[in-house]
Structure formats: C-alpha cells, structure tokens
Amino acid sequence: xxxxxxxxxxxxxxxxxxxxxxxxxxxxxxxxxxxxxxxxxxxxxxxxxxxxxxxxxxxxxxxxxxxxxxxxxxxxxxxxxxxxxxxxxxxxxxxxxxxxxxxxxxxxxxxxxxxxxxxxxxxxxxxxxxxxxxxxxxxxxxxxxxxxxxxxxxxxxxxxxxxxxxxxxxxxxxxxxxxxxxxxxxxxxxxxxxxxxxxxxxxxxxxxxxxxxxxxxxxxxxxxxxxxxxxxxxxxxxxxxxxxxxxxxxxxxxxxxxxxxxxxxxxxxxxxxxxxxxxxxxxxxxxxxxxxxxxxxxxxxxxxxxxxxxxxxxxxxxxxxxxxxxxxxxxxxxxxxxxxxxxxxxxxxxxxxxxxxxxxxxxxxxxxxxxxxxxxxxxxxxxxxxxxxxx
Numbered sequence: 001x002x003x004x005x006x007x008x009x010x011x012x013x014x015x016x017x018x019x020x021x022x023x024x025x026x027x028x029x030x031x032x033x034x035x036x037x038x039x040x041x042x043x044x045x046x047x048x049x050x051x052x053x054x055x056x057x058x059x060x061x062x063x064x065x066x067x068x069x070x071x072x073x074x075x076x077x078x079x080x081x082x083x084x085x086x087x088x089x090x091x092x093x094x095x096x097x098x099x100x101x102x103x104x105x106x107x108x109x110x111x112x113x114x115x116x117x118x119x120x121x122x123x124x125x126x127x128x129x130x131x132x133x134x135x136x137x138x139x140x141x142x143x144x145x146x147x148x149x150x151x152x153x154x155x156x157x158x159x160x161x162x163x164x165x166x167x168x169x170x171x172x173x174x175x176x177x178x179x180x181x182x183x184x185x186x187x188x189x190x191x192x193x194x195x196x197x198x199x200x201x202x203x204x205x206x207x208x209x210x211x212x213x214x215x216x217x218x219x220x221x222x223x224x225x226x227x228x229x230x231x232x233x234x235x236x237x238x239x240x241x242x243x244x245x246x247x248x249x250x251x252x253x254x255x256x257x258x259x260x261x262x263x264x265x266x267x268x269x270x271x272x273x274x275x276x277x278x279x280x281x282x283x284x285x286x287x288x289x290x291x292x293x294x295x296x297x298x299x300x301x302x303x304x305x306x307x308x309x310x311x312x313x314x315x316x317x318x319x320x321x322x323x324x325x326x327x328x329x330x331x332x333x334x335x336x337x338x339x340x341x342x343x344x345x346x347x348x349x350x351x352x353x354x355x356x357x358x359x360x361x362x363x364x365x366x367x368x369x370x371x372x373x374x375x376x377x378x379x380x381x382x383x384x385x386x387x388x389x390x391x
Contacts, residue, residue, distance in 0.1 A: 036051055036052070045065035050069055064084055064185070079156070081155070125145055140160075143158045152179050155193060201223070208282070210275060222265055236285050244281075248273070253267075255339045256388050257297075257390060299388055301389075305329075306328055326366040343383065344379060
C-alpha cells in the first residue's frame with residue numbers, strides 16, 4: 001500500500017525555533033555512490049531502502065529497534081522508524097489501542113503535538129497527520145504511520161519537508177519499510193516507544209525577551225537523558241532572517257561544572273546589541289566540533305553538599321537568592337558554585353545565573369552564598385537552586 005503524505009499548513013511565527021530543541025544532527029559526508037541500499041537494523045526487526053548518502057542514528061535495546069535517517073544538509077533526522085514486540089499476535093483491536101496510546105500518551109512530543117487527521121490505509125495500517133510546536137514555537141508538519149506484522153508493531157515518523165522533490169524521496173523510502181520477525185526483541189507494552197525519539201541532550205522551556213536597556217536574551221535549560229556526563233557543553237543561538245540567513249549569534253556553555261545523567265542545567269545567551277531588525281527566527285544547537293560527553297566527571301553535587309536557600313526582591317525588581325551550603329562529605333570541595341534557574345508561571349526559563357562563593361569547603365565546613373539576578377524576562381513563579389563543586 002502506497003503511503004501518501006498529507007501536507008499541513010505551517011504557521012509563521014515571529015522568532016520561531018528552527019531546530020526543535022534537539023541536539024543538531026550532523027550527517028556524514030555523502031560517498032561517491034549515492035544509489036539506494038537496503039538498511040537492515042542490527043536486531044533484524046526491520047529493513048528499509050535508503051540513499052547511501054544519508055546518515056543514520058541507531059537505537060537498539062532489548063525491547064526496541066529504531067533508526068533515524070538524515071539527508072545531507074539536514075539539521076535533524078527527517079525519517080524515523082521503530083519496531084516493538086507485543087508478545088502476542090496483533091489484531092485490529094490491539095493495533096487501535098496502541099495507536100491511541102501512542103498518539104495521546106506515549107509519543108515523546110505529546111505535549112507539543114496536535115493530531116489533525118487519522119486515516120485507515122488499505123493495507124491495515126494507519127496514517128496520522130499532525131502539527132508539532134518546536135522549542136521556539138515554530139510549527140512542523142509530520143505524518144505518523146503505525147502498522148502491524150505478526151506480534152510486531154512498527155512506527156514511522158516523517159517530518160514533512162517543504163521541498164516537493166524531498167517529500168517524494170521521503171515517500172519512496174517509507175514505502176520500502178518492512179517489519180521482520182527476528183525474534184530478538186523482548187515483549188513490551190506501548191510505553192516502550194516513549195523514548196524512541198528522545199535525544200540524550202534536549203533543550204527545554206526556552207524564552208526570548210528584551211530588557212528595558214534593549215539587551216536581547218534567549219534563555220532555557222538542557223536535560224541530560226543519556227548515561228554520560230555533559231561537561232562544558234556549548235550552546236549556540238543564531239538569529240536568522242525570514243530567508244534563513246544568519247544575522248547574529250551568541251555562544252556560551254550550559255551553566256554549572258557539569259550536567260549529570262538525568263540532570264538539568266540552565267543557559268542564558270545574551271545579545272548585547274539587541275534583536276536585529278531583520279531577525280525573524282532563531283536556531284538553537286548544542287555541542288560542536290570536538291565536543292563529546294564523558295562517562296564520568298570530577299564534579300561534586302548532592303552526595304557531598306546540602307544547602308538551604310531563600311529569595312527576596314531588592315530595589316528595581318532585582319531577584320536575590322541567598323543561603324548557606326554545607327560539605328557533608330569527608331573530603332574538601334573546591335570552588336563551590338550556586339546556580340539558579342528561574343521560571344515563569346508557564347514553566348519557561350526567564351532568567352538564570354550562578355556565583356562561586358568560596359575557595360574551598362573543608363569536610364564538615366559551611367559557607368554563605370548570595371546570588372543576584374538583575375534581569376528577568378517575566379514575573380517569576382518559582383526557581384530551582386543547585387550547588388556543585390570540584391575535587
């Protein structure tokens with residue numbers, strides 16, 4: 001059964017994010033031979049015919065087989081495939097239950113996704129067309145295909161390109177997708193699909209705002225969903241024209257000494273000359289050439305440090321977060337650093353800052369800290385404070 005795409009109208013929004021908040025996916029250079037080849041997932045759970053010049057990211061766990069493909073020059077994968085084993089022959093009722101669960105509860109972008117069309121296909125599969133809001137507010141059109149084969153269920157996500165030729169190329173690839181019956185996947189529930197598209201590092205809760213003095217900020221936080229530390233993680237914002245031409249950029253590192261697995265940390269990118277008049281969108285990316293995660297990091301945190309904190313407002317609306325930190329370990333902690341992430345009522349990061357407040361905390365020692373945040377992008381609703389140190 002040919003899978004035809006439904007193209008949804010895209011909304012044009014001022015200062016919209018272009019990357020979806022994910023780590024920018026860097027395709028490998030195209031080899032001389034660009035003819036299609038049959039990609040078979042290492043698990044044997046599925047195969048698909050793709051051009052040789054496309055880059056691939058694989059995900060292979062005991063319960064999930066997945067792969068994402070990116071055409072040369074793409075910032076993020078345009079095609080994603082996943083297969084899971086239900087452990088029982090999938091009839092129409094079980095397929096329907098899985099589709100509903102995936103679309104309304106399981107899919108990783110469920111809070112930013114709106115289904116617009118659901119259509120049964122002639123081969124027993126289903127196509128769901130929808131719109132997804134990126135981290136900056138841009139609307140992306142995508143199609144989701146869900147199908148069954150024996151005990152297996154396959155999911156395809158297609159990020160619809162604006163270019164007609166690219167859309168046809170995507171459609172041709174999607175129509176070669178075949179579910180195998182390798183038997184290597186352990187039975188699982190639909191919830192196993194929840195992490196299929198998750199990037200190890202993800203940008204969340206972004207806000208853009210301008211101070212009374214005209215300084216333009218892009219603020220947010222990064223979640224580390226991987227198993228390795230992210231130390232000195234670069235974050236870059238590029239302001240672009242409506243045609244995608246860069247007009248300004250700001251680069252910094254995510255605050256704190258390191259971002260542990262399962263942790264969060266803020267960033268604050270500052271454009272001192274303000275927002276350029278021609279800028280209509282922004283592009284956020286993490287990492288860069290030569291940067292990589294590390295299995296372990298020499299950073300002390302909640303296992304060594306405890307603290308109390310409180311907040312007050314000073315003249316001019318300056319937010320002050322103060323308190324005291326104690327070293328509860330049996331060894332010294334150098335250069336303790338307090339960092340704060342400030343949120344508005346909608347959960348957006350509207351300010352962030354840090355301060356190094358002592359040369360060293362000896363075992364059992366304590367020190368006071370005072371963190372001043374003069375610029376806020378909106379009325380603050382709450383904040384998160386974290387303290388780290390070095391060996």
